[in-house]
Amino acid sequence: xxxxxxxxxxxxxxxxxxxxxxxxxxxxxxxxxxxxxxxxxxxxxxxxxxxxxxxxxxxxxxxxxxxxxxxxxxxxxxxxxxxxxxxxxxxxxxxxxxxxxxxxxxxxxxxxxxxxxxxxxxxxxxxxxxxxxxxxxxxxxxxxxxxxxxxxxxxxxxxxxxxxxxxxxxxxxxxxxxxxxxxxxxxxxxxxxxxxxxxxxxxxxxxxxxxxxxxxxxxxxxxxxxxxxxxxxxxxxxxxxxxxxxxxxxxxxxxxxxxxxxxxxxxxxxxxxxxxxxxxxxxxxxxxxxxxxxxxxxxxxxxxxxxxxxxxxxxxxxxxxxxxxxxxxxxxxxxxxxxxxxxxxxxxxxxxxxxxxxxxxxxxxxxxxxxxxxxxx
Amino acid sequence: xxxxxxxxxxxxxxxxxxxxxxxxxxxxxxxxxxxxxxxxxxxxxxxxxxxxxxxxxxxxxxxxxxxxxxxxxxxxxxxxxxxxxxxxxxxxxxxxxxxxxxxxxxxxxxxxxxxxxxxxxxxxxxxxxxxxxxxxxxxxxxxxxxxxxxxxxxxxxxxxxxxxxxxxxxxxxxxxxxxxxxxxxxxxxxxxxxxxxxxxxxxxxxxxxxxxxxxxxxxxxxxxxxxxxxxxxxxxxxxxxxxxxxxxxxxxxxxxxxxxxxxxxxxxxx
Numbered sequence: 347x348x349x350x351x352x353x354x355x356x357x358x359x360x361x362x363x364x365x366x367x368x369x370x371x372x373x374x375x376x377x378x379x380x381x382x383x384x385x386x387x388x389x390x391x392x393x394x395x396x397x398x399x400x401x402x403x404x405x406x407x408x409x410x411x412x413x414x415x416x417x418x419x420x421x422x423x424x425x426x427x428x429x430x431x432x433x434x435x436x437x438x439x440x441x442x443x444x445x446x447x448x449x450x451x452x453x454x455x456x457x458x459x460x461x462x463x464x465x466x467x468x469x470x471x472x473x474x475x476x477x478x479x480x481x482x483x484x485x486x487x488x489x490x491x492x493x494x495x496x497x498x499x500x501x502x503x504x505x506x507x508x509x510x511x512x513x514x515x516x517x518x519x520x521x522x523x524x525x526x527x528x529x530x531x532x533x534x535x536x537x538x539x540x541x542x543x544x545x546x547x548x549x550x551x552x553x554x555x556x557x558x559x560x561x562x563x564x565x566x567x568x569x570x571x572x573x574x575x576x577x578x579x580x581x582x583x584x585x586x587x588x589x590x591x592x593x594x595x596x597x598x599x600x601x602x603x604x605x606x607x608x609x610x611x612x613x614x615x616x617x618x619x620x621x622x623x624x625x626x627x628x629x630x631x632x633x634x635x636x637x638x639x640x641x642x643x644x645x646x647x648x649x650x651x652x653x654x655x656x657x658x659x660x661x662x663x664x665x666x667x668x669x670x671x672x673x674x675x676x677x678x679x680x681x682x683x684x685x686x687x688x689x690x691x692x693x694x695x696x697x698x699x700x701x702x703x704x705x706x707x708x709x710x711x712x713x714x715x716x717x718x719x720x721x722x723x
Numbered sequence: 724x725x726x727x728x729x730x731x732x733x734x735x736x737x738x739x740x741x742x743x744x745x746x747x748x749x750x751x752x753x754x755x756x757x758x759x760x761x762x763x764x765x766x767x768x769x770x771x772x773x774x775x776x777x778x779x780x781x782x783x784x785x786x787x788x789x790x791x792x793x794x795x796x797x798x799x800x801x802x803x804x805x806x807x808x809x810x811x812x813x814x815x816x817x818x819x820x821x822x823x824x825x826x827x828x829x830x831x832x833x834x835x836x837x838x839x840x841x842x843x844x845x846x847x848x849x850x851x852x853x854x855x856x857x858x859x860x861x862x863x864x865x866x867x868x869x870x871x872x873x874x875x876x877x878x879x880x881x882x883x884x885x886x887x888x889x890x891x892x893x894x895x896x897x898x899x900x901x902x903x904x905x906x907x908x909x910x911x912x913x914x915x916x917x918x919x920x921x922x923x924x925x926x927x928x929x930x931x932x933x934x935x936x937x938x939x940x941x942x943x944x945x946x947x948x949x950x951x952x953x954x955x956x957x958x959x960x961x962x963x964x965x966x967x968x969x970x971x972x973x974x975x976x977x978x979x980x981x982x983x984x985x986x987x988x989x990x991x992x993x
Contacts, residue, residue: 392992393992395988397805402798402828406795406798406828410798410801413771413799413801413804416803566810571765573781
């Protein structure tokens, strides 16, 4: 049987990806340019007995998804820059309480209200450093409508597998453009569900590390009763200030992501085998970069593209290895050098890093990148 | 035979953090008696709180307990209730947590009339941080941030809840201990968003700054200012000056949020 094909907007694809992954709860607040995610979820969730709620503000939306997640539901919220700033308080809560949830954040210009309808990639640092304290961060930066669907599914898988919030961050171009999408059949993409506790309710502890770095999470309203707090906690979930426990728990929370980068980090290498100039790009900017690479190759310039799909954890190993091979990196991005700084950090001076930065609400076009390739080759 | 509170307390979690003379323990005992009266199941009952002294209450209770972020209890609880409407959801917290940083979540939970019960322990102060004035600190009172007297007018929590759309609003005091469980039980039984404000005391950070010589004096004040709503009907405005009404202040029947959303699901499935 032929697969279902559609002409879909990026935000609509994110919502469809969430439904494919088994999302049954959405809590949100209207904000441009992510609102279509909420609109689709408000239509589709009740059809399957799921729940949609429009909360009174962004913080409330984040709170509602964490509450719902603790009852065992797969949960989603969607927002954009100013909303992401507000949600940071409870993204930190989800990190320390180790509550799975997915946040679609469509990147628009900032800071503050910025340019609500213009594209940007300036939230990528906020995804890792936005909430206070040490915590794990997973952030995916898809580059097409199809990929936004698939990466939203993967975001749910990572959230459930690692008991942590996961961000899907399309820039406004990817979120608002319309493209052909081929819907995967049920079962075609992997869907990971939360690990249920294997011990009796009496034995259960919500942060029991004898089960490894990601202890099973029970659900409220079942036979399992437990306590959840935003305070540093012991394995039983109750607050503690015992130095050794706090240190161990903080380290474990970060380690459960950092020790699994090979499972989490995805990227695409294009024409890199003999490349002398490597472009490192993500989101819609990577599409311009691919075009520029093709043009450069036609002109006999050995250019290639390293496309970041997983922004956090940053593909450190891969960039470091590339730095030993290429003469120069070019890092086009719709901000003033956020990914560029990371590439410089990983390159450790072994290759020059040339940024192309736009924060004027206009996309970076292939010509601009091609020009830079010729300049640095 | 004396009431067995231990049945509902998590083993090993006492003593609590509250200071001697604090009324929060009286409220917790009232809540336990109400839960016992209604026969609520531990596995099917979530107790959700924000941040502050009062918000430490869930940790002592042997239920599904969620100690959230400052002011956010109502929003977290809304997620729990929406996802599992069959659960009993009880919110607890203080006046600063609920009416300042949590004010927006509070009024919208009232507006939605979502079937949860919110117990606000109003001790007129931010106790945990050392006695800063809250939206419920009386005008003129002393706090660590109003040493010259509080210039702010105070919220009337019950009026705020009624105005925002709560369909059951009651008020009690920590002095009237035996009334607390009755008010809470009636609130939990009410279908819709119910608010129970318990006037409470903080001898440590409020009493000592405001010339209360003892906890007993603070408790006696609660006794003196409280007037049951029925008794107030027979009193003149002059007699009611400086008094606070207690009992069930407001009650109406209105469709509750999760029942209404169940209808949304029915319509969407057609």
